[in-house]
Amino acid sequence: MIRAWFISIALIVISGCASVPPEKQDPRDPLQSLNRPIYDFNMDVLDAYLLRPAAVVYADYTPKPVRTGLVNFTTNITAPTDAINAALQGKAGDTGVNVARFLINSTVGVFGLFDVASHFGLKHVDEDFGQTLGVWGVADGAYLMLPGMGPSTARNFTGDIMDRAVLPELALTTPQSLVVFALRVLEARANLIAQEQLLNDALDPYLFIKDIYFQRQLFELYDGKPPIKEEPVDFDEDFLDNL
Numbered sequence: 001m002i003r004a005w006f007i008s009i010a011l012i013v014i015s016g017c018a019s020v021p022p023e024k025q026d027p028r029d030p031l032q033s034l035n036r037p038i039y040d041f042n043m044d045v046l047d048a049y050l051l052r053p054a055a056v057v058y059a060d061y062t063p064k065p066v067r068t069g070l071v072n073f074t075t076n077i078t079a080p081t082d083a084i085n086a087a088l089q090g091k092a093g094d095t096g097v098n099v100a101r102f103l104i105n106s107t108v109g110v111f112g113l114f115d116v117a118s119h120f121g122l123k124h125v126d127e128d129f130g131q132t133l134g135v136w137g138v139a140d141g142a143y144l145m146l147p148g149m150g151p152s153t154a155r156n157f158t159g160d161i162m163d164r165a166v167l168p169e170l171a172l173t174t175p176q177s178l179v180v181f182a183l184r185v186l187e188a189r190a191n192l193i194a195q196e197q198l199l200n201d202a203l204d205p206y207l208f209i210k211d212i213y214f215q216r217q218l219f220e221l222y223d224g225k226p227p228i229k230e231e232p233v234d235f236d237e238d239f240l241d242n243l
Contacts, residue, residue: 028210028214029210031142036145042147047189054189055192059193069114072114075124076106076111077112077180079098079101079124081127082098082126083127085129086098088132089131089135090135091125094125094127098124101122128159129158129160129162130155130163131159133158141155142154150209
């Protein structure tokens with residue numbers, strides 16, 4: 001089901017290409033005339049009537065220890081994928097950290113509910129196949145605003161398909177995958193509630209989201225030490241972390 005969802009989105013993107021006046025076109029965003037309506041739908045319909053209300057209830061009524069345990073659990077599930085991608089990027093140290101974290105947290109940490117590994121100095125190292133492709137020299141490709149999923153790029157969309165449909169998370173059943181996905185989305189959206197004013201104050205929220213998304217991708221690709229080429233957009237780091 002999840003694989004079909006990704007394929008459906010890909011078909012929408014391919015079939016929905018439209019033109020943008022050259023003087024307004026961002027070379028990173030050739031599908032802007034398609035992306036903007038999808039962004040409006042995501043924010044004005046899905047977020048306003050479904051995601052934000054659910055996130056508010058989740059944040060208000062879920063005890064902090066339970067939320068922490070759920071975050072630990074969903075993070076631990078991705079550890080094998082993180083380890084494989086770290087290996088593909090030639091990061092032996094990060095590969096070892098992710099393998100060790102998975103073994104420790106899956107056993108002593110009770111299926112990952114408790115992040116015991118961090119107490120041993122083994123901090124989570126997030127790696128995905130989109131980053132792997134970037135390390136291999138694959139460019140971002142077109143910026144994409146995906147229905148119900150938010151910002152991405154052609155490279156990262158391809159990486160998401162690999163991570164979710166091919167690598168170890170495939171061991172989860174479809175219902176389990178949907179639950180894990182829902183938990184991740186709820187937690188991320190709940191963390192953004194306090195940062196909403198940043199988006200409300202932006203002259204063009206669509207451009208704001210796009211710019212900080214590309215900054216985040218650059219930050220991750222260079223492991224926190226990206227080359228400085230231009231003045232960054234003023235943003236709250238917590239807002240960026242949850243995109």
